[in-house]
Amino acid sequence: MEPVRPVPPPRRPDPPRAESTKAAVELASLLRDAGYESPRIQQRLATGDELLARSPELPSYLRRLGDGDELAVLLRLFLLGVPVERARLELLVPERLRQRLAGAELLVDDAGLVHGTARLVPHDDLLIASDPAGAAEGHADHVAGVHRPSVALAHLTVRGEEERALDLCAGNGIQAILLAAHASHVVATDVNTRALAYATFNAALNDVANVEVRAGSFFEPVEGERFDLVVANPPYVVSPESAYLFRDSGLRGDAVSELVVRGTPALLAPGAFASVLIAWALDPDDPAARPRQWLEGSGCDAFLLHTSTDDPLETATVWNRDLLDRPDAYSGALDRWLAYYHELGIEQLGYACLVLRKRNDSRDSSAAGWMEALQLPRAALRPAGRHVRRLFETHDRLDELDSDAALLGRRLRVVDDAVVSQDTRFSGGRWQSEQLTLRLEHGLPFSAELDPSTARLVRELDGSRTLAEALATAVGGDAAGEGLGLARRMLEVGFLELD
Structure with a gap:
């Protein structure tokens, strides 16, 4: 008779190791x-x-x-x-x-x-080893496989060339291995030495030689050092448990996300980027309030790429799915987690990748910096590091334009990744055109429905005329103000680029 659950070995084995x-x-x-x-x-x-x-x-x-x-x-x-x-x-x-x-x-x-x-x-192209899925219970140092948050972090990392990079809370090492493809040297840290053993094996399995592993909690292994790129997948889950090092920090509420966000800027060289997965107690009236507070005085600019907002039951359900085939344990976990959120007064939880950029020497590094929040679509993420970098560059260029008049005088063009599609429906004996949709083929999966005037504006923005000229042709003088705001928003999310 076939087993109904994975069957772990009779005793818990050590992580695999590479002979060479x-x-x-x-x-x-x-x-x-x-x-x-x-x-x-x-x-x-x-x-x-x-x-x-x-x-x-x-x-x-x-x-x-x-x-x-x-x-x-x-x-x-x-x-x-x-x-x-x-x-x-x-x-x-x-x-x-x-x-x-x-x-x-x-x-x-x-x-x-x-x-x-x-x-x-x-x-x-990678092969990643982790602890067997059915062998987690009772082992706080269980090493998880690559989950959706890990994939999201990889997709939202702004990558360069020949960087000195850090993978904070490295787990099985997937981020460090991806960094190693373009960085000159990667430091991978984790408090879980079992995880570092897996990271070492995975580096060898994927023929990666420029990853150095260091054991220690959060920033301790790299105190006083600076990096050109940092990625962090900490145990950010707002959890009442201390069951798993990869999930549960043992800190109250969202304190672990605050700890990592406040501490990461000190690791960044001027102009360096960091991508950090976070969760926080979300205020519906100002969803980005807590991350914004954590960044005060950091000397960093930031985009909060907001991936989801969950209620307490959704969060408790997602993070206890390993108990689904044990109804009593699953029910008990849900009750325990919901009681914890009630105690903390949490009604909604936000999840995001916070992308930081340290202000470089040519700017005022003592300034507070800016933070913009973008709600990402529910669509599946794909590699978007270049798009995220372009968001920062566009924000800088818009800051340099000190008035709407200056923007109106610039030439704008639709980016090469943009595609306009139109649905048609057979109705009343003939095919009828329906809504136009503008979307991006690569990068962040933004899309927008186009009304007739917006569609005309998109056609006019080919880089051959100024924004003012395009608005005059597409929407006319009466709607120019509204069109200017629309063009600015399209710039800010990456549908358009400045000449």
């Missing part, structure tokens, strides 16, 4: 040769673009997968967390791959069954 970088790279290559890549896995498990296999669906996945080939055996061991018979492993998995798996301590025997000691998940 060469051996780890060969292991990754052999896994890919066996089909251990996202497209093949999605096809085998019918998961679409998701690889987040959850235990309630495990029986379905196992029946779809079978156990008759090499990839099926590997997926059972390292994605679904299900043991296989030793004879089956030896029959279907080539000896060289078995040797490399054993050398990395990724296999453990238990009375004729073989367990995988880690979860291995492909992410684009």
Whole structure:
């Protein structure tokens, strides 16, 4: 009978280790040769673009997968967390791959069954190891895999070249490995030494040699140092628990987000960027109030890229999904979390990536800086670092224009990533045109519906005429003021650019 939950090894294994970088790279290559890549896995498990296999669906996945080939055996061991018979492993998995798996301590025997000691998940061109999904309970140092917030942080990071970079609260090391592709040197820190062991293994598995790991809490391992780029995925969840280091800070309310936001500017060299995931008790009358307060006197400019606002029940539900197959424990957790939010007077929680830029030497570094809040669409994020950098540059250029008249005298053009599409509907015996939509093909997934006058303005903004000339042609003198405001908003979110 197939298990209904992932089955951890009989004892908790240590994190995998690389015999050498060469051996780890060969292991990754052999896994890919066996089909251990996202497209093949999605096809085998019918998961679409998701690889987040959850235990309630495990029986379905196992029946779809079978156990008759090499990839099926590997997926059972390292994605679904299900043991296989030793004879089956030896029959279907080539000896060289078995040797490399054993050398990395990724296999453990238990009375004729073989367990995988880690979860291995492909992410684009990377392969990332973490603790098995079913082995978290009772282990505060559990190392989580790559979750949606990790992906969002990667997409919203402003990247450069040859930076000295920091991955704060590195976890399994995914951000550090991504930074290593363009940074000259990356420091990855975490209070969880088990996580740093995984980060070290993942760096070797992905042939990355310029990541240095340091153990310690928050800023302690890098005190007094400066970096050109910082990313941080701290345990920002507003939680009553101290169950998991990756989720629960043990600090009251949103104090951990405040700690990281207030401390990060001191790590930044002039002109450097930082991207920090945060959560906070949100005031509906001024949603950005608390992050704005935390940045006072920081010497940083910032965009608060607001990804979602949840009520307490939504938050409690999201962060306790691992208990879904245990109804009593799940119900108890929800009650405990809701009581905590009630005690703190929290009615809404905000989630965002706060992107900071340290003011450089050519500007007044003692000034408070500015912070703008943007509500991101619910659409799936995609790589947007260049777009985020452009938001800062556009804000700077608008600040340099000291009047509406100055903006009216500038040439504006629609960015190359912009696309206008139109839906048509068959009605009354003929096709009828409906709403026009302006959207961006790359970067932040903004879109906007266009009324006729706005559509005309977009067509006029091709960089050949000033904004004043385009407004006169598109909307006329009576609506020029409204059109100016619209053009400014389109600039601020990246639909337009200044000449």
